[in-house]
Amino acid sequence: xRVGILTAGGDSPGxxxxxxxxxxAAIGAYGMEVIGFRDGFTGLAQGRVVDLPMAALSGILTVGxxxxxxxxxxxxKMSIDAQVRDMTAQAVANVKANxxxxxxxxxxxxxxxxxxxxxxxxxxxxxxxxxxxxxxxCTDTSFGFATAMGVATEAIDRLHSTAHSHHRVILAELMGxxxxxxxxxxxxxxxxxxxxxxxIPYDVANVATTVHSRIExxxxxxxxxxxxxxxxxxxxxxxxxxxxxxxxAGSSAERRNAKAHLAAVESAQREHTFxxxxxxxxxxxxxxxxxxxxxxxxxxxxxxxxxxxxxxxGAAAAKLVSSGVFGVMTAVHGADVVPVPLSEVAGKTKxxxxxxxxxxxxxxxxxGLGD
Ligand code: F6P
Numbered sequence: 001x002r003v004g005i006l007t008a009g010g011d012s013p014g015x016x017x018x019x020x021x022x023x024x025a026a027i028g029a030y031g032m033e034v035i036g037f038r039d040g041f042t043g044l045a046q047g048r049v050v051d052l053p054m055a056a057l058s059g060i061l062t063v064g065x066x067x068x069x070x071x072x073x074x075x076x077k078m079s080i081d082a083q084v085r086d087m088t089a090q091a092v093a094n095v096k097a098n099x100x101x102x103x104x105x106x107x108x109x110x111x112x113x114x115x116x117x118x119x120x121x122x123x124x125x126x127x128x129x130x131x132x133x134x135x136x137x138c139t140d141t142s143f144g145f146a147t148a149m150g151v152a153t154e155a156i157d158r159l160h161s162t163a164h165s166h167h168r169v170i171l172a173e174l175m176g177x178x179x180x181x182x183x184x185x186x187x188x189x190x191x192x193x194x195x196x197x198x199x200i201p202y203d204v205a206n207v208a209t210t211v212h213s214r215i216e217x218x219x220x221x222x223x224x225x226x227x228x229x230x231x232x233x234x235x236x237x238x239x240x241x242x243x244x245x246x247x248x249a250g251s252s253a254e255r256r257n258a259k260a261h262l263a264a265v266e267s268a269q270r271e272h273t274f275x276x277x278x279x280x281x282x283x284x285x286x287x288x289x290x291x292x293x294x295x296x297x298x299x300x301x302x303x304x305x306x307x308x309x310x311x312x313x314g315a316a317a318a319k320l321v322s323s324g325v326f327g328v329m330t331a332v333h334g335a336d337v338v339p340v341p342l343s344e345v346a347g348k349t350k351x352x353x354x355x356x357x358x359x360x361x362x363x364x365x366x367x368g369l370g371d
Contacts, residue, residue, distance in 0.1 A: 001026075001101040002033045003321055005052065007066040008040035008073075008107040008114065012132045012144030013302035014310035016060040016067055018106055019315025022128070023057045029315075030322040035098060040071040041114055043077055044103070045087035047094040061307060064300045066106075074114050088121050095123050102321045106130045108142075109349055112329065116346040124326040126317045127342060132298055134181035137237055137348040138340040139331035145309040148175070148297040149185045155293050156190025156223060163221040169280055169288040172226045173273040175297050178229045180352045182297070187225035187367070188358060194222065194368035196276075198229035199352045200359075201236035202370025204276060208283035210368030220286065226273050230370075236271050312337050 001028055007015050019036070026032040034052040037043035050056075050068070060067055073079075078087040095103060102124035108131035119125040127230035129136045131332045132148035152174050163170040172192070176182035180197020183338045194210050196202050231239060242262040249255035273290050281288040302310065313330040318335040320328060328339035352359065362369060 001030070001170035001321065002035070002099050003102050003104060004035050004037055004044070004049070004095065004098060004224060005068070005104040006037040006040055006044055006106070007068050007070045007130070008105060008111045009070065010072070010108065010131070011065045011070050011298055012108075012130050013147035013298070013300060014143030014306040015063055015065065015070075015106055015130060016063045017302055017307045017310035018128050018130065018143060018314040019052075019067065020057045020060050020234055020316050021311035022104055023052050024054065024316075025318035026321065027054050027057075030318055032321070035100075036068045037103075039069040040073055040107075041075045041087075041091065042071045042073045043069070043075055044091045044094060045073075045075060046090075047097065049098060049170070056233065061311075062301045064302070072110070076114075076117055085220045088117060091118060092121050095114060102126060102326060104128065104317050104321065108133065109135050109137075109345075112136070112342060112345040113199060113347050115329075116327075117344045119327045119342060124321075125342065126320050126326060126339075127329040127345075128313045128317055129329055129331065132182060133177045134185075135177060135179040135350050136329075136345065138329065138345050140334065143183075143302065143306040143313065144298075145298075146305040146309070147180065147303045148182055149189065150303050151297050151300070152182060152186035152225075152293055153189040155291070155296070156192055156225060159223050159291060160191070163223050167220040167286060169222045169224065169277075169284060169286045171226050171273050171277050171280075171288065171290045173226045173228055173290065173292045175293070176227050178231060178351075179349060180227045180230070181229070181350075182359050183225050183227035184352060184362065187369045188362055188365075190223070190225065192223050192367065194224040194370060195362055196224065196230040196370045197227045197352060198231065199354060200369050200371050201231055201233040203233055204279045204283065206371050207276070207368060208280060211280065211284045211286065214283070215286075216318055222286075224280075226276065228273075231269060231272055232276070233274060239269065274315040279294070
C-alpha cells in the first residue's frame, strides 16, 4: 500500500514522533510506501510531496515541530492568488496522481472537520489527534498536551520565585485556545494561587479576595494562571451573546455580519490579562505584572509521555490502514488506543466539565477559580 501523511493546524511537541511511529510501522511491519505532503492541506492541494523512506524517519523522535511543515489552511476555503477557492477536488486528484491508498492526517479539533471533508470526497483517511489544548472530543488526551503542561508548569514555578522576591502579583497567560485544560493542569501542577479558565467566568473582586487573604496570611505575592480564553463575567456574557447571534443567523449575510461581530468582540477582549492586571493592582495595592507564555508551550522536544503516546497512535494508525479501517481517529481511551468515527469528532470542542475532578481538586487545595 502507498500512504500519504500530513500535519495540519498548530504545531505541537510529538508530531515528528508520531510521523516516525506511523512510518516505521507502516514500512517495517506492513511493507507500505510512505510519502509526506508539505505544510498541511496546502501541500496536499498543491501536490508538494516528499518521500519518507525509513532513513528519513531516523533522528526525528526527539525533534520538536514537524519535519513536513504545517499550516492552518482549509481545503474547502483555500486562499490562492488573493481568491478563496475550494481545493478539495485538486487534493483528491493529487491523492490519485500519487497512487495513494490512504492519507494519514495529524491535526487538532479544527483539522477533524477538514479530514472529514476529505473523507466525504472519497479519500481513505485516518486522523491522529494532536494538540497542546486537549480540546479534541472522543479522546482522553492527545500528544502535545503533556509536554506543553510540563513547560507551562516549569514557567509557573519560575514565576513564583520572582513574585515572592518582589512582593508582586504575576499573571501567567497560558495557551489553550477556547478551553481551560492546559491552564488548569499547569496551574494545579505549578501551585498557582488562582486559576482562571474560559469555562468559569471570573469576578475580579473574587480574585482580589484570594490575593488579599494571602497577604493577611503573610504571603504578599500571588501567581495567577490565566487561560488565553478566560474572561470576566461581563466579557463572558458579551462573548456568549455574540456566539448566540452566529448560531441564530438566518441568511448568509446575517451569518457573515454575526461572525464579524464575534471576531470584533474576541479582538476587543484579547488583552483581558492586561486589563485584569490593572484591576488587580488597583484592588490589592500590589505591583502586578503579566507574563505571556506563548509559543514556548508549543515548541521544543516532546517529553517521554508524549513520545510514547505519539509512537502508539502512529503505529495504531498503520495497523488501521493495513486493515482497511478508515474515516476514524486514533483515540486514547484509558490504557487503550481505539478508532472512533471522524463524524463524531468533527466540529466539536472538548471543554472542561464544571464538575471535573481537576476543578474539584483545585478547590479542595484552596486554589481560587475566580467565581
Ligand atoms: O491550538 C494550539 C494553539 O497554540 C492554541 O493554544 C492557540 O490559541 C493557537 O494555537 C495559536 O494559533 P497560532 O499558532 O495560529 O498563533
